[in-house]
Each structure stands twice: as C-alpha cells, then as structure tokens.
Amino acid sequence: MPINIKNLLPAHSNFRKAMLRPDLGAITGVVLVFLFFFLVARDTGMFSLEGSMNWGIVSSQFIIIAVGACLLMIAGEFDLSVGSMIGFAGIVIAVTSVVWGWPVWLSIITAFVLSMLVGALIGYIVVKTNLPSFIVSLAFLYILRGMTIFGAIYSTQKTIIGGVTEISQGDWLAPFFGGKIFTGLFQWLAEHGWIQTFIAGTKAGQPVVSGIPMMMVWALALVIFGHFLLTRTRFGNWIYASGGDAQAARHIGVPVNKVKILMFVFTAFCATVFATAQVMEFGSAAADRGLLKEFEAIISVVIGGALLTGGYGSVIGAALGAIIFGVVQQGLFFIGVESSLFRVFLGVILLLAVILNTHIRKLITGEKE
Amino acid sequence: MSTSPMMELLDIKKNFGSVNALKGVSMTINKGECHCLLGDNGAGKSTLIKIMSGVHQPTDGQIHIDGKSTIVKGPRYAIDAGIATVYQDLALIPLMSVSRNFWLGRELTKKIGPINVLDFEQCNSILMSEMKKMGIQLRDPNQSVGTLSGGERQSVAIARAVFFGAKILILDEPTSALGVYQTSNVLQTIEKVRAKGVAIVFISHNVSHALSVGDKFTVLCRGETLGTARRGEIDYDELQFMMSGNKKLSELQKERVT
Numbered sequence: 001m002p003i004n005i006k007n008l009l010p011a012h013s014n015f016r017k018a019m020l021r022p023d024l025g026a027i028t029g030v031v032l033v034f035l036f037f038f039l040v041a042r043d044t045g046m047f048s049l050e051g052s053m054n055w056g057i058v059s060s061q062f063i064i065i066a067v068g069a070c071l072l073m074i075a076g077e078f079d080l081s082v083g084s085m086i087g088f089a090g091i092v093i094a095v096t097s098v099v100w101g102w103p104v105w106l107s108i109i110t111a112f113v114l115s116m117l118v119g120a121l122i123g124y125i126v127v128k129t130n131l132p133s134f135i136v137s138l139a140f141l142y143i144l145r146g147m148t149i150f151g152a153i154y155s156t157q158k159t160i161i162g163g164v165t166e167i168s169q170g171d172w173l174a175p176f177f178g179g180k181i182f183t184g185l186f187q188w189l190a191e192h193g194w195i196q197t198f199i200a201g202t203k204a205g206q207p208v209v210s211g212i213p214m215m216m217v218w219a220l221a222l223v224i225f226g227h228f229l230l231t232r233t234r235f236g237n238w239i240y241a242s243g244g245d246a247q248a249a250r251h252i253g254v255p256v257n258k259v260k261i262l263m264f265v266f267t268a269f270c271a272t273v274f275a276t277a278q279v280m281e282f283g284s285a286a287a288d289r290g291l292l293k294e295f296e297a298i299i300s301v302v303i304g305g306a307l308l309t310g311g312y313g314s315v316i317g318a319a320l321g322a323i324i325f326g327v328v329q330q331g332l333f334f335i336g337v338e339s340s341l342f343r344v345f346l347g348v349i350l351l352l353a354v355i356l357n358t359h360i361r362k363l364i365t366g367e368k369e
Numbered sequence: 370m371s372t373s374p375m376m377e378l379l380d381i382k383k384n385f386g387s388v389n390a391l392k393g394v395s396m397t398i399n400k401g402e403c404h405c406l407l408g409d410n411g412a413g414k415s416t417l418i419k420i421m422s423g424v425h426q427p428t429d430g431q432i433h434i435d436g437k438s439t440i441v442k443g444p445r446y447a448i449d450a451g452i453a454t455v456y457q458d459l460a461l462i463p464l465m466s467v468s469r470n471f472w473l474g475r476e477l478t479k480k481i482g483p484i485n486v487l488d489f490e491q492c493n494s495i496l497m498s499e500m501k502k503m504g505i506q507l508r509d510p511n512q513s514v515g516t517l518s519g520g521e522r523q524s525v526a527i528a529r530a531v532f533f534g535a536k537i538l539i540l541d542e543p544t545s546a547l548g549v550y551q552t553s554n555v556l557q558t559i560e561k562v563r564a565k566g567v568a569i570v571f572i573s574h575n576v577s578h579a580l581s582v583g584d585k586f587t588v589l590c591r592g593e594t595l596g597t598a599r600r601g602e603i604d605y606d607e608l609q610f611m612m613s614g615n616k617k618l619s620e621l622q623k624e625r626v627t
Binding site: 232233234236237238240241244245248249251252253254307311312361364365 | 444445448454456460461462463464465469472473474476478484485486487513515516
C-alpha cells in the first residue's frame with residue numbers, strides 16, 4: 001500500500017497548503033539542482049560571472065517560451081507549433097530586412113504581427129472545431145516549418161540568412177531584443193578590477209561580461225507579466241476557469257473562446273520574442289531554428305507543476321522549471337558529461353513531475369485513487 | 370403571493386428534427402414557491418430547462434416573464450432577466466478556490482494605479498458572510514472547491530446564483546448524486562432561498578426529495594405534462610404512478626407477488 005499523504009495530514013494545516021502549491025516541486029528541484037552543481041562543478045567556473053551568464057541566458061530562453069506555454073496550458077490547450085513559429089518569425093525578419101531591404105524595426109513588427117495572426121488562427125480553429133489543440137497545432141508545426149524552409153529557399157536559395165547585424169546598426173527597435181543593459185555599470189566594475197576583463201585581442205580591457213542581455217530582461221518581464229495576469233486580474237481568473245472546466249465557465253458567462261484564442265496569440269508572441277532575440281544575437285536567421293522548442297517549453301511548464309489537463313499551474317513554477325532545464329543542460333557541459341545524457345535526465349524528470357502533479361491533483365479535487 | 374406569476378410557460382413545444390421532445394408543456398412559477406418538475410429520464414426535463422434558460426428556443430408556445438411575453442434569446446439574456454440555472458455537475462470548477470468560483474465572471478476589482486486588480490479581501494469577506502447566511506460553514510475562502518462535499522458544492526452554487534440576483538432559480542437534479550445527510554443540507558439551503566422570495570424550479574426524478582420541499586408538483590412524461598398538483602393534494606404513490614407513465618410501482622410489486 002502506498003502511503004496516502006491525505007490521511008497523514010490534517011485537512012487544512014499550513015503544511016498541507018504548502019504541499020498543494022503548484023510550484024513546490026519546481027522550488028525543490030531548483031534547490032537540489034543548484035546544490036548538486038555547486039558541489040560538483042564549483043571549480044569549473046560555472047558559478048563565476050561568465051559561467052552564470054552562460055546558463056542564465058539558456059534558462060532565459062526556456063523561460064520566454066515557457067511563460068506562453070504555461071498560460072496556454074492552464075487555459076486548457078497546447079501549442080506544438082512554438083518551435084516552427086520561432087523558425088518562421090526569424091526568417092520573416094531576415095527575408096524582409098536583408099533580402100527586401102525593409103528597415104529592421106518594420107521587419108520585427110511584421111514578424112510579430114504575422115506570428116500572432118497565425119496564433120489567432122490556430123486558436124480559432126481549435127475553438128471552432130473543438131478538435132484537440134494537440135492535433136491542430138501539430139498540423140501547424142509542419143505547415144509553418146515547411147512554409148519557412150520554402151520561403152527561405154525560394155527567396156535566397158539558402159536556409160540560413162545572415163547579415164542582420166550590419167543592417168540593424170542604428171535601428172531603434174533592434175536593441176530591445178539584441179542589446180544589453182547596465183553596460184555602463186559593468187564597464188565601471190571592470191575599471192575597478194571587480195570583474196574579469198579580456199587580457200588580449202581587440203577587446204582587451206573590456207569586461208568579459210559587458211551587460212545584462214535583453215533576453216534575460218524579456219524573461220524576467222514576461223514572468224512578472226504572466227504571474228500578475230494569472231493571479232491578480234479578472235482575466236487570470238478566466239484563464240483558470242477556461243482550463244478547469246470550459247463548459248461550467250461558459251455557463252457562468254466567461255468568454256472561454258476569447259480567452260483561449262488570446263492565449264494562443266500570447267504563445268506566438270513569446271515565440272517571436274525568442275526568435276527576434278536569437279536573430280539579433282546571432283546576426284542571422286535559419287529556417288530550422290527552434291526545433292523541439294515546443295516540447296522543451298511544455299516540459300518546463302510540467303516540471304513547474306501545471307496540469308496537462310489545464311486549470312492549474314503557476315508561471316513562477318514554469319520559470320523555475322525552465323531554470324532547472326537551463327542549469328542542468330549547461331551544468332553537464334561544465335562537468336564534461338556527455339550531452340546525450342541530458343535527454344535521459346529530461347525524460348526521467350518529466351515522468352517524475354507528471355506523477356507528482358497527478359497526485360497533487362487528486363489531493364485538490366478529492367478524486368479517489 | 371403576488372398577482373402575476375414570475376414565469377409562465379404556455380403550451381411549449383420543441384422538436385428536434387422529427388423528434389417531438391416537448392409536445393405542449395404549460396406551467397406557472399410563482400414568487401417564493403418551489404415548483405417541482407418530476408419526470409423519468411428522457412421525459413423532456415432537460416429540454417424544458419434549456420428552453421427556460423435560453424439555451425434552446427421553443428418550436429412553438431410562449432414564455433411570459435412578469436406577465437409579459439418574452440423571448441429568452443440566450444443564456445446571458447436569461448441571467449440578466451434573473452433566471453439562473455444550477456446544473457448538477459457543471460456548477461463549479463473543482464480546481465479553483467471557493468472564492469474564485471463564487472466571483473467568476475463578476476470579480477470585484479480595485480485600482481492599483483491604472484491597473485484593475487482583483488480585490489481578494491472584499492471578495493473573501495463578502496463570500497464568508499453570504500455563506501454564513503446560508504448556513505454553510507466554510508473553513509477558508511481559498512480552499513479548492515474539490516475539497517467540498519457534493520452537497521456543499523450545490524449549496525455554494527445556489528448561494529452564488531441568489532447573491533447575483535436570481536429571481537427564478539432552476540435546479541437541475543440538485544440532490545440526485547448525494548447521500549442522505551448532504552441531501553438534507555441542500556434541501557435546507559433551498560428552504561432558505563425560498564424564504565427570500567425566490568421562485569424555485571426543482572427538477573428531480575426522486576419523489577421523496579421533491580415532496581420534502583415542493584409546493585407544487587408537475588409531472589412530465591414523454592414530453593407532456595400530466596397536470597400540476599399542490600402540496601397535500603397528491604401523495605408519493607400517485608406521483609410515482611404518474612412518472613412511470615402507466616402503472617403504479619406498488620401495483621407492479623403486487624403483480625410480482627401474486
């Protein structure tokens with residue numbers, strides 16, 4: 001007989017309440033992961049400023065797409081087209097700016113508008129046909145990827161389009177995705193010898209870490225926005241309700257279809273933020289970018305305590321899930337472990353998270369085992 | 370009792386293609402009265418509820434609200450007109466807290482700077498006092514609805530409908546899935562609501578539950594009403610007989626014995 005937690009705890013103790021926090025598992029996970037790598041990889045430079053930037057940026061990338069996937073999952077839907085959307089948005093920016101000569105700001109805005117329209121279309125099809133979003137967005141995974149590769153080859157005979165860095169010099173919008181903030185502070189720290197500087201080469205004397213990349217700023221901003229929207233606003237209540245029981249929510253007058261479509265649009269928005277920041281960082285777009293990102297987003301969200309069936313979850317949890325993801329992926333690299341083992345870890349932790357979440361769901365809803 | 374009834378259904382007919390779900394149903398719903406609608410599965414109870422709550426439009430017949438002929442265009446229109454429906458299993462969302470459920474769709478907000486945020490303090494304190502008035506002991510407004518018993522869920526859903534101005538409350542099988550103790554709690558809640566002057570349409574196939582709260586009884590059988598009786602004019606066996614359509618259960622039992 002498995003131990004039944006329900007019987008061990010008084011019905012409404014604070015401890016039990018804490019057990020029911022959706023993000024408890026992710027908090028524990030983050031603590032364990034940091035503890036592990038601090039013990040194992042302390043000497044590898046993983047926790048130096050430069051090393052921290054490394055896993056920090058990777059985690060931020062996961063966070064950006066996880067926030068969108070989290071709110072969408074709580075609203076009761078999935079979007080498997082996120083990865084293809086990242087490739088699509090990147091190619092839209094590169095083709096319109098590099099090939100067609102549009103100003104970069106216009107290319108970026110165009111990419112956002114197109115992606116969000118596709119997101120709205122996916123949402124519209126889901127609510128109108130009542131088909132599982134799993135299937136509808138899977139269709140768009142292929143449609144978008146195919147169109148992206150076709151568009152790139154048709155317009156440039158290549159699947160990788162470079163030269164974005166050169167033309168985005170002086171653009172007003174590009175720095176919001178590719179720039180860094182607090183560069184003055186880091187310069188100042190370097191001048192005082194408090195942080196590492198390059199010793200040789202063209203950048204000699206400049207700090208190794210020259211500022212906080214916009215990728216991190218976006219991640220933080222999206223987490224704050226998502227968490228606030230979900231927990232503190234009327235609309236957030238409707239997100240929970242739409243995923244918790246769409247029919248009951250409709251009976252009470254919640255515009256369930258509108259909520260769901262908007263969450264698909266928001267997921268597309270997050271994917272485009274990711275794509276734009278990546279294009280600005282690499283100076284190029286590639287038609288195959290974003291492969292498997294939809295699953296990485298969903299895994300982060302599930303590790304973060306959200307239920308696959310909707311109606312329950314936490315943006316903070318999803319962000320912590322993304323951090324676990326980023327720290328482990330980069331940490332294994334620091335300690336020199338074969339990177340294929342990361343996937344094994346991922347599979348195992350996903351399974352554990354789903355089992356834990358399902359158990360917590362039973363505690364909340366009082367379903368019988 | 371007020372002079373004109375709150376809601377009158379006059380010869381309501383509803384066809385789904387060639388199926389005649391309702392073949393001319395009439396009933397009158399008065400203020401502060403609990404009108405029980407009894408019928409077996411497939412008798413047309415659900416169709417009638419959906420017509421009253423605006424989900425379906427009748428094929429023929431009229432609905433009068435406060436003496437005026439009205440077309441209940443949709444669920445939203447029904448709610449605005451004071452007609453609230455509490456469905457058996459669709460009343461509340463188990464994963465959400467009682468407070469979030471209670472206020473769903475009509476959340477109280479306050480302004481922090483330019484942004485409207487949920488006013489948890491006010492939501493929770495009003496909820497707790499409303500629940501107390503209904504005689505529902507709630508431990509914590511933030512406990513999830515999933516931790517409530519089936520009876521408590523029905524009571525919370527009823528309290529919510531009444532709080533938000535329901536004048537006619539349609540209860541779809543509120544007690545059919547409940548045990549004896551929980552049923553009595555829900556029936557007590559219904560009693561309290563009726564005392565406030567709310568008209569109640571109590572849909573059930575359980576004759577004894579209906580008899581314990583009902584003022585009037587209308588039996589629906591294969592899409593037709595077999596008449597309306599007042600409390601005291603009819604007993605358990607007669608209602609059971611009308612519901613079964615042809616024979617009294619007690620007679621059936623006698624036949625089996627002999």
